[in-house]
Amino acid sequence: MFKKGIYIVVLMFATSVLAQNYTKHKVAKGETITQIAQKYKVTPYDIYKLNPDSQSGIQPDAILLIPKSIEKEVKNDEVKTASAKIHEVQPKETLYSISKEYKVSIEELEEENPFLKTDGLQPGQKLTIPSEFKFVIHKAKIRTTHEVVAGDTKYSISKKYGISVEELEKQNPEIKDNLPVGFKLKINSSEKAVTTADVVKPKTEAYQGNTLEYTVKSGETMYSLTKLLGLSEASLIGLNPSLKEGVKEGMILKVPATLSFSKETKNSLKDLTKSISNQKRKELVLFLPFNASKIQNDTVTSISERLKKDKFLNMTLDFYAGALMAIDSAKVLGMNLDIKIYDSQETKNSTSALSVISNNDFSSTDAVIGPFYQVNVEKVADALENKNIPVISPLSRDEGKSYKNLFQSMPHADAVKGAMFSYMQSKNGNIIAVIDPKKTSIKEYIQDFQKDVKVVGVTDKGGFVADSIKKHFVKDRINYVVMASEKTGTIFTTTSAMSSVMKDYQVQLVILEPNETLDFEEIALSRLTKLKMAYPSATKDNDSDEAQKFERAFKKKNKILPNQYAVRGFDLTFDTMLRLAQDKPFEESINDDATEQVESKFDYAKKISGGYTNNGIYILYYDEDLTIKQVQ
Structure with a gap:
């Protein structure tokens, strides 16, 4: 049909079968999306959702699907309407006062009501008020049970059901001192909506470090294997003790299932x-x-x-x-x-x-x-x-x-962790890890694949002696401290121990995964910036x-x-x-x-x-x- 350009075929798209729930509108000459939205008391956003092609313009006689406006009051366990609010301008009102009343910006008001830029604000005008995010979800209380599995922590369970650790312990006094596998917790919580975390993340904190087999080829050495597989010699021997006797052709080695063949780092990113x-x-x-x-x-x-x-x-x-x-x-x-x-x-x-x-x-x-x-x-x-x-x-x-x-x-999560360790090793770093006992995923990953890391023990209550970190510091190398704990006390002790030696040692704080405790005001941002806290990420702000x-x-x-x-x-x-x-x-x-x-x-x-x-x-x-x- 076309020699060049993009040809799009959309098949079985959701909105093509939903007309029975909507009003059909035939576009009149000169009509705009904003005018149509005002007529049906919906927002332009609602119309664009159902008519994606209309975002590039509408033509006379085109048929649009218009969602029916919902104008009822809702209770706390319902969902508020996404329909537009219509505001009739009163004498002496200003754009500023209207924006404050509805908690939107003046720019958003002008985008929803283009005539304001040409005609200005006039008494009697009817303005479409954009909603902040089109809808608000109120959580309903539900009662459920949760059976503790290996790798569960009080923190992970509390986050899953939207309650605090204190509330979890209050509802289940039996777990104040421990969290036995198999124990059935009774939980009264806010309803947990399905999120993309259920799609893109593993379902358990337990480490999923499966291995597969790799057969040693003719001419391969310990050095070439570490370069090919991207593992340190200590980690490779830890997985395969037989390597202590030397590398032999035909040997079957255990390697991480998520491993990719290491290759030379590309010198630059290519603009295709x-x-x-x-x-x-x-x-x-x-x-x-x-x-x-x-x-x-x-x-x-x-x-x-x-x-x-x-x-x-x-x-x-x-x-x-x-x-x-x-x-x-x-x-x-x-x-x-x-x-x-x-x-x-x-x-x-x-x-x-x-x-x-x-x-x-x-x-x-x-x-x-x-x-x-x-x-x-x-x-x-x-x-x-x-x-x-x-x-x-x-x-x-x-x-x-x-x-x-x-x-x-x-x-993969292991690749993200591995990238952080590869970076620290490329800087000839001395790596020390402070790991909470319940951080089984990180603990087992380091034990299996980062044998050179010095691990500092943390008590069940999150405490440890600051000197247990300091004794591992070395001069003339940068000392990376990998902190795997959400406990405020552990965070304060770790960062304080590092700050106290900055005159004598090069130190940098590292985390391997998001840590919500660090977002609280109790942990000052200056404490983290002082130690130039580093972390690996699949995305970056741009x-x-x-x-x-x-x-x-x-x-x-x-x-x-x-x-x-x-x-x-x-x-x-x-x-x-x-x-x-x-x-x-x-x-x-x-x-x-x-x-x-x-x-x-x-x-x-x-x-x-x-x-x-x-x-x-x-x-x-x-x-x-x-x-x-x-x-x-």
Whole structure:
């Protein structure tokens, strides 16, 4: 149909089957989205949600789906309406007073009501008031039980059910002194909404350090193995004591299942926009879980209420909005691509994607993004493996089955930890770890794969002697202290011990995963910046001109700032399209080119178990000027 450019086919998209819940509106000549929204007492955002194409303009006689306005009062356990508020301007009112009354900015008022910029504020005008985030969820109290499993901590359980550790102990006095595996806790908590954490994170804190076998080849030495596998000699021998007798051809070694073959670090990130080739048309398929049939068959819950309650659907729509921005960018660059979007209709254990593959021609498909759940993306990879079609997992961090055509775009948790240790070792660092006994995941990871680390014991109550850290410090090397504890006392003792020796030793604080305790005001930010606290991350904040340009464009199109899932949708889709648009095979680009988009880096490496994993990880630190920076 087109020789060049982007051709988009959207199949089985959710909003195409929802008309029965909405009013149809025929656009009159000269009408704007804002005027239509005011007429039906909804927001422009509500209309854009159901009519994505309208974001690029509306034409006379076009038919729009308009959500029915909900104007009832709600109780604490209900969801507030997402419909627009209409405010009639009174004499002596100002934009400032109205913005304060509704807790919105003057800029947002002017965006929702464009006539204000030309006509000014006049008594009698009816203004559309944008809601802060379109909806508010109030949590309802529920009663449940939780059986303690290995790796559970009071902190992790309290976070799961939205209560404090103190409240957990109050409801279950038996666990004040210990937390026995198998004990059934009685919990009265706020209702836990389904979040993307249920999709992208492991379900337990327990370390999932599975291993696989690697056969030693002719000519390989201890040195070459440590370089190839990215493990220290001590860690490799710890996993394989037989190596103490020397390396022999044919030896079968245990190595971490998540390991990728180490390769030379790429000297720089490549800008693939400068090497686009349009000689051959490429096809990209996206499987996104709109779950249209589920919504269509729900005769009880209105679509607007579902959008307020269904976190998974909102995540999907955010990712989709980001992907559409990537497609727009590809159009501007003139990429020669076909884009097909299918509804993957997912649950945690099932998907319609296999049926889509069976009933459609995938012979021209060059790459697939999705589905979201790891088990489902593995099914798709299995179905397309014999066709050598790359299948990219967009969000999951899980380590599941390996397929030669499966690309994990989110770095695995072990890879994130490993990147931090690799950085510290590259600086010839002396590494000391302060580990809470209940941090079993980190403790076992270090015991298995970071044998050179000196571990400082912490009591069950979180205490330890400060001198137990100091005795491990050495001069003429930087001393990294890895702190794995959420206990305030341990944090204060660790940071105080480090601060007290800064005149005599080089020290730097390190954490391996997010630590909510550090966000509390009780822990002064200056305490962390003084020690230049460092941490590994799969994403970074980006305030570059290009990133700000993306943010402004997204807000202009969607009337809201992009969240992490919208940015992820853009980054992954745009990066995949750019790799398809090169004058070489997709897999060759994967092997050759490390890239960076708005918030994510894509540096794929071949896994020993098969397929590819993304080792694009940032090492960030808190600088003394109170900003977060990337290490050089």
